[in-house]
Amino acid sequence: MLLQGGKLHLKLFEKEEEELEMFQVAGRGPAVQRHEESSGSMTRCRRIGRGRGRRREVSDDDTTTTELEFEFKFFLQLSRKVINLEALQQIACCGHLNGELRATVWKLLLGYLPAEIDAWEGELASNRLRYAELKEELLVNPSEYLRKEDETLSASKNSRIMGVDGQLSRQEIFNGDHPLSLGNDSIWHQYFKDGEIVEQIDRDLERTHPDIKFFSGDISHSKRNQKAMRNILLLFAKLNPAIGYVQGMNEVLAPLYYVFSTDPNEQNAVNPQFYAFRWITLLLTQEFEFHCIMRIWDCLLSNPLGVQEMLLRVCCAMLVCVRRELLKGDFTSNLKLLQHYPETDLDYLLEIAHHLTPVS
Amino acid sequence: MDSSSSSQPEFDYLFKLLLIGDSGVGKSSLLLRFTSDSFDDLSPTIGVDFKVKMVTIGGKKLKLAIWDTAGQERFRTLTSSYYRGAQGIIMVYDVTRRETFSNLADVWAKEIDLYSTNQDCIKMLVGNKVDKESERVVTKKEGIDFAREYGCLFLECSAKTRVNVEQCFEELVLKILDTPSLLAEGSAGVERNIFKQKPPQADASTSSCC
Numbered sequence: 001m002l003l004q005g006g007k008l009h010l011k012l013f014e015k016e017e018e019e020l021e022m023f024q025v026a027g028r029g030p031a032v033q034r035h036e037e038s039s040g041s042m043t044r045c046r047r048i049g050r051g052r053g054r055r056r057e058v059s060d061d062d063t064t065t066t067e068l069e070f071e072f073k074f075f076l077q078l079s080r081k082v083i084n085l086e087a088l089q090q091i092a093c094c095g096h097l098n099g100e101l102r103a104t105v106w107k108l109l110l111g112y113l114p115a116e117i118d119a120w121e122g123e124l125a126s127n128r129l130r131y132a133e134l135k136e137e138l139l140v141n142p143s144e145y146l147r148k149e150d151e152t153l154s155a156s157k158n159s160r161i162m163g164v165d166g167q168l169s170r171q172e173i174f175n176g177d178h179p180l181s182l183g184n185d186s187i188w189h190q191y192f193k194d195g196e197i198v199e200q201i202d203r204d205l206e207r208t209h210p211d212i213k214f215f216s217g218d219i220s221h222s223k224r225n226q227k228a229m230r231n232i233l234l235l236f237a238k239l240n241p242a243i244g245y246v247q248g249m250n251e252v253l254a255p256l257y258y259v260f261s262t263d264p265n266e267q268n269a270v271n272p273q274f275y276a277f278r279w280i281t282l283l284l285t286q287e288f289e290f291h292c293i294m295r296i297w298d299c300l301l302s303n304p305l306g307v308q309e310m311l312l313r314v315c316c317a318m319l320v321c322v323r324r325e326l327l328k329g330d331f332t333s334n335l336k337l338l339q340h341y342p343e344t345d346l347d348y349l350l351e352i353a354h355h356l357t358p359v360s
Numbered sequence: 361m362d363s364s365s366s367s368q369p370e371f372d373y374l375f376k377l378l379l380i381g382d383s384g385v386g387k388s389s390l391l392l393r394f395t396s397d398s399f400d401d402l403s404p405t406i407g408v409d410f411k412v413k414m415v416t417i418g419g420k421k422l423k424l425a426i427w428d429t430a431g432q433e434r435f436r437t438l439t440s441s442y443y444r445g446a447q448g449i450i451m452v453y454d455v456t457r458r459e460t461f462s463n464l465a466d467v468w469a470k471e472i473d474l475y476s477t478n479q480d481c482i483k484m485l486v487g488n489k490v491d492k493e494s495e496r497v498v499t500k501k502e503g504i505d506f507a508r509e510y511g512c513l514f515l516e517c518s519a520k521t522r523v524n525v526e527q528c529f530e531e532l533v534l535k536i537l538d539t540p541s542l543l544a545e546g547s548a549g550v551e552r553n554i555f556k557q558k559p560p561q562a563d564a565s566t567s568s569c570c
Contacts, residue, residue, distance in 0.1 A: 277407040332425050335410050
């Protein structure tokens with residue numbers, strides 16, 4: 001969950017979308033280059049749990065101050081309209097990137113997300129659409145493709161065919177593409193050629209981190225991950241025919257795919273309307289004990305920004321205060337949490353709300 | 361969500377159920393009775409409320425995510441998004457208030473047609489507050505006729521005395537379990553859930569410590 005310029009907006013997790021992010025990052029020339037530049041500094045960062053396969057070894061108790069500091073700096077960055085990439089590089093290099101923030105930081109460092117936070121939503125939407133279109137265009141099985149083509153064709157032909165007593169002429173039956181076509185522009189020919197690449201990719205994907213269930217295992221989600229990674233690699237190969245698929249790409253893709261597809265921001269998204277509507281319309285009166293409401297209202301009424309502005313900041317602070325739970329939770333547990341807001345340290349909450357006030 | 365790392369998912373299907381109906385008919389009370397077997401004076405629902413209950417019905421472990429909507433008309437512009445993806449919708453009316461029943465046809469059935477994204481979604485009509493038998497103005501037969509006309513299941517219940525409350529949810533869920541297209545959706549939810557609950561782990565044999 002992210003604070004995007006003070007506004008919270010989250011998307012429900014969708015499989016296609018997560019494939020796309022990988023694809024973009026892996027497939028864009030300059031982005032890859034930038035990745036290599038930054039990966040040098042990444043390696044100096046403390047490694048968390050890789051190899052042993054646990055994503056967060058650090059429990060809340062032994063969270064270091066540096067990590068908190070990092071998070072705080074990061075959130076400060078995210079409360080701006082435009083992220084200062086250089087500052088972010090410094091924070092990310094010296095700080096301790098945890099899994100919760102890494103996806104977003106990487107997307108920024110790789111140039112996949114623009115520095116202007118307001119542009120994120122549009123950028124993501126258009127990239128995802130483009131990826132879906134590419135998949136449709138390049139990865140569809142020919143029989144499926146031809147069937148669709150047929151449907152549109154036969155719609156226009158229908159009237160004519162009806163005229164000749166429902167029978168097709170011999171020519172009409174055979175004029176299409178078919179699996180035995182040898183021409184280079186036959187989509188079947190292309191399909192079988194792709195088959196060889198796919199086989200190679202599949203062989204390699206089966207051997208990608210065989211000790212980590214996320215990548216290889218018989219459970220449905222690892223199969224799904226393999227399928228998504230295959231799509232990414234195959235699309236890259238088809239869009240870059242001079243390079244094609246080279247063994248080892250699977251290894252480079254693995255960390256990217258893992259980080260972006262386990263991005264908590266994508267998976268436990270809750271539409272603010274489901275909780276913040278009541279928070280805002282009732283001025284938080286249903287979320288806290290009566291004596292706490294008084295304290296909050298003191299703060300709302302006295303703030304020079306005005307009640308409404310301050311109210312929104314308190315709401316954001318409420319999210320920040322439970323962010324650890326939110327990032328760990330799934331949709332249902334998160335919605336439950338936000339609709340039944342837990343008892344909280346009010347001083348801390350209000351302090352954060354004040355901190356969220358932009359420096360003008 | 362607890363982070364226990366057992367390899368079995370904690371449920372077979374996840375279903376989304378929606379409670380709709382006029383303000384004050386007892387939607388939230390019905391839900392409170394079902395989820396925590398209690399009855400209380402509740403303040404009106406603002407926007408939407410949300411509860412989760414794990415049940416075993418028809419031999420399946422189910423996670424029910426139940427959305428309890430605001431009845432007041434002012435909130436109706438918000439409600440359209442609540443219908444999305446619901447496998448079951450419970451329409452509630454108050455057997456002691458005629459207008460809550462007539463609004464089913466005038467308002468609520470239309471809302472379902474308009475906003476429900478799911479063709480096969482199961483509908484259930486529930487007449488609440490049968491404990492106030494002396495004040496009843498809507499007969500059981502009227503309920504049955506409405507349910508027949510609109511293709512709904514039907515029950516009368518009382519959140520106060522708990523009569524028939526569990527049956528409402530049970531019958532609805534059994535019908536969902538009988539509908540293959542809804543089942544497929546419910547299990548997709550499970551898959552998504554497994555995916556999200558499990559960060560990558562080394563094989564159980566190597567990660568049994570800690």
